[in-house]
Amino acid sequence: MWSSYRIFSDERIQQLADSHTWQSxxxxxxxxxxxxxxxxxxxxxxLRDMQSKTGLNDAVQTGFGEIEGLPFxxxxxxxxxxxxxxxxxxGEKLTRLIERGTCDRLPVVxxxxxxGARMQEGMLSLMQMAKISAALERHRTHHLLYMxxxxxxxxxxxxxxxxxxxxxxxxEPQATIGFAGRRxxxxxxREKLPDDFQTAxxxxxxxxxxxxxxxxxxxxxxxxLIRLHQPFAPPPEVSxxxxxxxxxxxxxxxxxxxx
Amino acid sequence: MPTTERKPILLEFEKPLVDLEARIAQIRxxxxxxxxxxxAEIHQLESRATQLRQEIFTSLSPAQRLQVARHPRRxxxxxxxQAISDEWIELHGDRRSGKDDPALVTxxxxxxxxxxxxxxxxxxxDTKDNxxxxxGMASPGGYRKAxxxxxxxxxxxxxxxxxxxTPGAYPGYEAEEMGQGEAIAYNLREMFRLSVPIICTVIxxxxxxxxxxxxxxDRLLMFEHSVYTVASPEACAAILWKDAGRAAQAAEALKxxxxxxxxxxxxxxxxxxxxxxxxxxxxxxxxxxKKALLRNLNELLRxxxxxxxxxRYQKFRQIGMFSQED
Numbered sequence: 051m052w053s054s055y056r057i058f059s060d061e062r063i064q065q066l067a068d069s070h071t072w073q074s075x076x077x078x079x080x081x082x083x084x085x086x087x088x089x090x091x092x093x094x095x096x097l098r099d100m101q102s103k104t105g106l107n108d109a110v111q112t113g114f115g116e117i118e119g120l121p122f123x124x125x126x127x128x129x130x131x132x133x134x135x136x137x138x139x140x141g142e143k144l145t146r147l148i149e150r151g152t153c154d155r156l157p158v159v160x161x162x163x164x165x166g167a168r169m170q171e172g173m174l175s176l177m178q179m180a181k182i183s184a185a186l187e188r189h190r191t192h193h194l195l196y197m198x199x200x201x202x203x204x205x206x207x208x209x210x211x212x213x214x215x216x217x218x219x220x221x222e223p224q225a226t227i228g229f230a231g232r233r234x235x236x237x238x239x240r241e242k243l244p245d246d247f248q249t250a251x252x253x254x255x256x257x258x259x260x261x262x263x264x265x266x267x268x269x270x271x272x273x274x275l276i277r278l279h280q281p282f283a284p285p286p287e288v289s290x291x292x293x294x295x296x297x298x299x300x301x302x303x304x305x306x307x308x309x
Numbered sequence: 310m311p312t313t314e315r316k317p318i319l320l321e322f323e324k325p326l327v328d329l330e331a332r333i334a335q336i337r338x339x340x341x342x343x344x345x346x347x348x349a350e351i352h353q354l355e356s357r358a359t360q361l362r363q364e365i366f367t368s369l370s371p372a373q374r375l376q377v378a379r380h381p382r383r384x385x386x387x388x389x390x391q392a393i394s395d396e397w398i399e400l401h402g403d404r405r406s407g408k409d410d411p412a413l414v415t416x417x418x419x420x421x422x423x424x425x426x427x428x429x430x431x432x433x434x435d436t437k438d439n440x441x442x443x444x445g446m447a448s449p450g451g452y453r454k455a456x457x458x459x460x461x462x463x464x465x466x467x468x469x470x471x472x473x474x475t476p477g478a479y480p481g482y483e484a485e486e487m488g489q490g491e492a493i494a495y496n497l498r499e500m501f502r503l504s505v506p507i508i509c510t511v512i513x514x515x516x517x518x519x520x521x522x523x524x525x526x527d528r529l530l531m532f533e534h535s536v537y538t539v540a541s542p543e544a545c546a547a548i549l550w551k552d553a554g555r556a557a558q559a560a561e562a563l564k565x566x567x568x569x570x571x572x573x574x575x576x577x578x579x580x581x582x583x584x585x586x587x588x589x590x591x592x593x594x595x596x597x598x599k600k601a602l603l604r605n606l607n608e609l610l611r612x613x614x615x616x617x618x619x620x621r622y623q624k625f626r627q628i629g630m631f632s633q634e635d
Contacts, residue, residue, distance in 0.1 A: 084573065084630040085564050089549035138629035145626070167517075167539050169549060172564045173575055176517060176539040177628040180525050183497035184622050190498075207539075209490035210478075210518040215498055229490035229518070230480030234544075239482050248485060258488050 057265075058104075059111045059128040062161055066124060066269050067115035074113040076146055081108050081139045085172050093170040096132065104130050108139035109164070112147040114156065118273035123151040125160040129203075134164035136208055137171040141178025144212065148185035148196075157195040157276050162213045166206020179211035186215050195279045197272065200227050200250065200259065214258070218275060220268070221250035221259040320376050322365060329358050363584050369534065371566055372557035375542065377534040378513045379476075382588040384595065385445075386414055386429030386472040389512060392595035393602065394418035394427070403453035406487060412443040412479070413451030413523075415458040417467070421603055426462035428455050428523065429472025432513070445514075446479035449492035452522045456496050459503055468506040468606055471523040477541060478519030493522035500525035501621060504614030508605050510580070510598065511535040511567075512587075527621050528605045529575065531567040532594070533582040537575075538565045575628060578605070 057065075063072055087093040101107065109131035114123045125147050127134045144160065151158040167175040189196055198216040202225035209229050213219075221227060228235075228248035236243055246252045253259045263271045319327055333354045340347040369377065377383070390397055399416035401409040415428040430447060433439030455471075462469050478489055500507065507526035515524070515537030531537065540548075542560035547553040570576035580597050583590035609617060 078633050080632045080634065082630050082632055085562065087562055089559075089562065090551075138631045142629050142631055169540050169545050169563065171630075172539050172573070173537055173570055174573060174629055176521055177575060177625065179494075179518065179521060180497050181625045181628055183494065183525075184501045184625050187498045187501040188622070191502075207518055210493040210522075211497055212494070214488070214491040214494035228485055229478065229493070230485060234480045235482055235485060238480050243482060247482075256486055256488070258491055 058130055059106070059126040059161075062126045063111065063113070063124065065265070066117060066126075066159070066161075066272065067113075068117060068119065071115035072113055073115060074111065075150065076112060076143050077107065079107060079139055079143060081137060081171075083170075084138070084174060085170065087170040087172070089170075096170070100131050104128065106131050108137070108143075109134045109168075110140045110143050112143045114150070114154075117159075117269060117276065120273055120276050121154075121156055122272075122276060123147050123154075123156050123158045125158070127161060127163045127208075129163040132168065132170075134162075134208075135166065135168035135175075136164060136178050137168035137175045138178065140168075141175075141181050144182050145178075145185045148182065148189050151194060151196075152185070152189045152192055155192065155194060157197070157279070158189060159197050159199060159272060160212060161199045161201055162204040162208055163201045164204060164206070164208040166208055176207065179207050182212045183215060186212060190217070195276065197275065199263075199268065199272075201225050203227070205229070205231065216260075218261070219259045220271065221253060221262050222268075223250060223262055223264055225250045227253050227259070315382075318381055320373070320380070322369070322373050322376075326358060326361050326365060329354065329361060333358065359584075366534075366584050366586065370557070371536070371560040371563075371569075372542070374534050374566055375514075375536050375560055377586045377588075378536045380513075380586060380588050383474075383513050384587050384591045385434065386427075386431050386474060386512065388591060389472060389595055389598055390414075390416070390418060390427050390429075392592065393599040394420055394425075395422070397427070400458065401454070403450045403457055405453055406448075406450035408450060410443075410448050410451030410454060411441055412445055412475075413447040413455055415454055420470070421606075424465075424467050426458055426467045426469045427472070428458055428469070429512070430475035430519075430523075432474060443479060445475045446477060447475060447519060447522070448479050448481070448484045449487040449489050452478075452489075452492040452496050455523050456499060459500065459507075463503040463505050466505060468508070468609070469503070469526075470602060471507065471509040471526060473509060473511045473515045473520045473524055473537075474513035475516045475519045476514055477516035478522060493518050496522045497525055501618065501625075504618050506606055506609035506617060507621070508602060508609070510602070511537050512598075516541060525621070525625070527609050527617055527624070528577045529570075530578045530580055530598075530601055530605070531570065531576050532580045532587060532598075533567055534586050535567060536560075536565040537567075537570055538563055573630075 083094045112125045200221040204227045397418040414431045430445040432445035433442040509526035511531040542556040546555040546559040567579045583593040587594035
């Protein structure tokens with residue numbers, strides 16, 4: 051049912067950021083094992099295996115760069131790393147990214163790919179949802195643009211926090227996007243669900259995403275949207291109307307500045 | 310408050326206590342029939358029962374605590390609201406979804422003389438009520454109603470008390486269609502914007518995102534035998550152990566008790582429960598709650614609105630454990 055192939059964070063960064071502009075942030079933050087969690091395997095071992103397999107510290111890469119020459123902050127989740135699950139590191143890195151966006155007055159783009167909160171860090175994981183949402187509230191208060199890109203799959207606690215908090219929400223074709231897992235919903239309902247349930251197309255139809263964009267057009271669409279949110283500055287000769295009252299449009303507009 | 314006259318519902322680990330109490334009743338009955346004075350024996354057995362109850366309830370495993378948290382007679386949001394308020398008027402509706410969600414109740418109360426917005430998940434008091442209340446699993450409309458009321462409270466300068474008691478947000482078809490994820494996400498962000506004091510209390514079950522959806526506050530309080538989980542132990546066992554029967558083990562591993570959350574820096578205050586759990590003495594539990602709410606509210610009222618927002622941000626900002634090294 052889902053046909054687009056999954057891509058991982060390095061490739062995604064390459065596709066979105068202009069070449070030689072990408073600068074990674076907070077690469078020195080590593081996960082810990084606060085609960086000394088062990089299911090069929092110890093969390094500590096699981097982390098070590100994932101780190102050596104993916105070359106990543108945890109399930110997200112963050113940084114800043116340019117997209118078609120426009121400076122922006124970018125976070126990319128990586129589904130390979132424990133299903134892109136969100137624990138303390140994902141929460142901290144995304145919060146720092148958004149705080150940086152607020153501080154430097156930059157738009158923030160986060161590519162979501164996650165099964166939700168990471169159970170192995172217990173309630174610390176759940177609280178990351180609130181922490182990231184708090185940072186987004188401040189970013190928003192400063193009239194800055196935040197756009198999540200929902201890729202396959204975006205579910206659970208990620209959907210119930212930063213994935214659904216975009217000023218503009220972009221989704222990839224046929225991506226699974228939802229809060230409760232499909233099987234859980236089926237059990238609750240005790241009947242079969244429509245085939246398109248929890249797809250990007252289904253969410254668009256129900257008004258929960260703004261636009262579905264294929265991967266080949268993702269970069270240009272994000273850049274276009276960022277440009278459309280830059281303050282309108284009329285050319286000097288147009289704005290110079292002699293002996294007229296100044297309406298001072300600049301002071302009415304929120305002071306958006308993209309550096 | 311639920312009456313104690315109804316036949317008590319006993320949990321498995323309470324069995325030694327039940328046996329002992331049955332013996333006391335039996336001796337008392339025999340003594341009455343035969344007209345002998347056994348008050349000394351009874352007194353001795355009763356003090357042993359008290360001791361046993363205390364022993365049982367001070368050494369509950371996380372899985373046993375979960376049972377207490379889910380006890381069908383555990384006081385609910387409406388029980389507490391009515392017990393701690395001088396007056397209360399329930400208000401309904403999110404003005405959006407075309408239906409009111411009975412799984413999440415909202416209203417304005419007078420608390421220690423002051424108008425306060427009170428809201429919380431509402432489990433049913435019996436099977437029929439539970440079906441109506443959807444077992445305390447709120448729909449998007451419930452979260453949107455809560456937000457509407459909190460915004461109202463913010464406009465009128467009313468503090469907000471949130472009571473958390475849910476197995477989780479409702480995982481139904483219609484809930485997904487109506488944007489369960491969006492409804493919770495919106496609350497998480499907007500609750501940081503409100504400048505009135507917000508005190509959240511887990512009174513029973515704090516089930517994941519469904520709990521957090523009304524759980525962003527200046528203070529998080531939790532009753533002694535309440536639990537707060539990232540995922541239900543049953544779901545966690547099914548996913549991580551591939552065996553739902555391992556729920557007790559998952560409950561242990563997930564660190565879901567009030568004491569665990571205090572140690573993780575998430576919980577601000579643990580509220581003591583009467584021995585035997587809140588359901589065994591609901592009036593006493595409500596008194597403990599009222600005292601704690603009043604004290605915390607008075608502390609929060611000393612801050613300016615801006616200070617409260619900043620402190621709330623800082624409170625959540627520091628949650629998480631990781632290391633920083635190259």
